Amino acid sequence: MHFDHLESADPDVTAALTDEVDRQNDTLAMIASENHVxxxxLEAQGSALTNKYAEGYPGERYYGGCEPADEIEELAIERAKELYGADHVNxxxxxxSQANMGVYLAVLDPGDKILSLDLTHGGHLSHGHPANFAGQVYEVEQYEVDAETGRLDYDELRAQAEEYDPDIVVSGYSAYPRTVEWERIQEAADAADAYHLADIAHITGLVAAGVHPSPVGVADFVTGxxxxxxxAGRGGIIMCDEEYADDIDSAVFPGMQGGPLMHNVAGKAVGFxxxxxxxxxxxxxxxxxxxKALGDRLQEHGLDLVSDGTDNHLVLIDLRPSHPDTTGKEVEEALEEAGIVLNANTVPGETRSAFNPSGIRAGTPGLTTRGFDEEACEEVAxxxxxxxxxxxxxxxxAEVSARVDELTDEFDLYGEDSEGLVYE
Incomplete structure (x- = not known):
């Protein structure tokens, strides 16, 4: 990658950006929420659209000169509709997180009740953690996965919804390695006469490709x-039935933000x-x-996987059964030193602090983009x-780091010899 203009204007920032490109190329990105576009x-997101204010929506902007911005946003919307089969897309x-905020603002009042998965069991901050706006503005009760199986208990969720009587049930997770049965969660929401928000942030691509069931057409709102x-371009998306379109659009603008980041919208259009x-x-x-190959090999080594495996892009490893004195943070830091970047993570039944938990989470989106196959992922395991x-x-x-160097050379990210599915 080249920073010709930036190098002459700001060598300090250039040096840091160059370091980041090198870091990405020379390490294995296994944080489950990260990927390589x-x-x-990258060109779309770094475009001149960063200069343009386009408050409003296509054809209804508050500033002039928005014709190209309108065209790009309409492309992003139509492509997303085609990908997901959604009636309305913002x-x-x-x-x-702001997509979730848009849904809450559209249909909830302060003090309304949210039922969502606990963060330590695989939920997300924006689903109602007390440190997040959602937990500060709304009343929140949280459900959990079964501590023994690591899986959602849909019957228990329905019973909890009937008792708690929430205004909205939130599904979709940041550390749940199994297929989500959206219809079962919709049944729980229906039993409480509540809205259903399905947050597919992690599996947006898996749903688009049809390798994970879609909540579009099941849940009232789908965010990601x-x-x-x-x-695609960095940001968020909201999908819903046409009956909620005006409420969602008004909640996003002017409800929670001003001008959209049109250069990011351009990146979304390209990625879609x-x-x-x-x-x-x-x-x-x-x-x-x-x-699956990664998880199976880790189990062969005697490591314990939450839910005993995976159906999606991530594995969640509970270190306690095999390495009770080792924390997730210790492993995260040691692996980063060796060139493998993943994150420490809480596990169901967590007995340690969230800042130094008992598990690690590893994902394969970035490795797959680089061209890793199942055999290579087994070696990574x-x-x-x-x-x-x-x-x-x-x-x-040192030995692991040396092998990581060989793998990153073999599966080059940005170089001319890249074997990834994108950088060819």
């Missing part, structure tokens, strides 16, 4: 991030266009297959286990 998406939210498994190509289905299926088993052994870390 195409150079086309592509303006700056993030998945547009930069994870979908590999890429996801409409047949190759994207292959990518999404490979992401799931790679996660071997490397992860070596570090998990000896996080303080500098010789082990």
């Amino acid at each position: 195409s150079e086309a998406v 592509v303006q939210p700056h993030s998945g 991030s547009t930069h994870k498994t979908i590999r 266009g890429e996801a409409l190509e047949p190759e994207f289905e292959e990518y999404a299926q490979a992401t799931v297959d790679n996660a 071997d490397l992860i286990y070596e570090v998990v088993d000896a996080p303080d052994d500098e010789d082990v870390i």
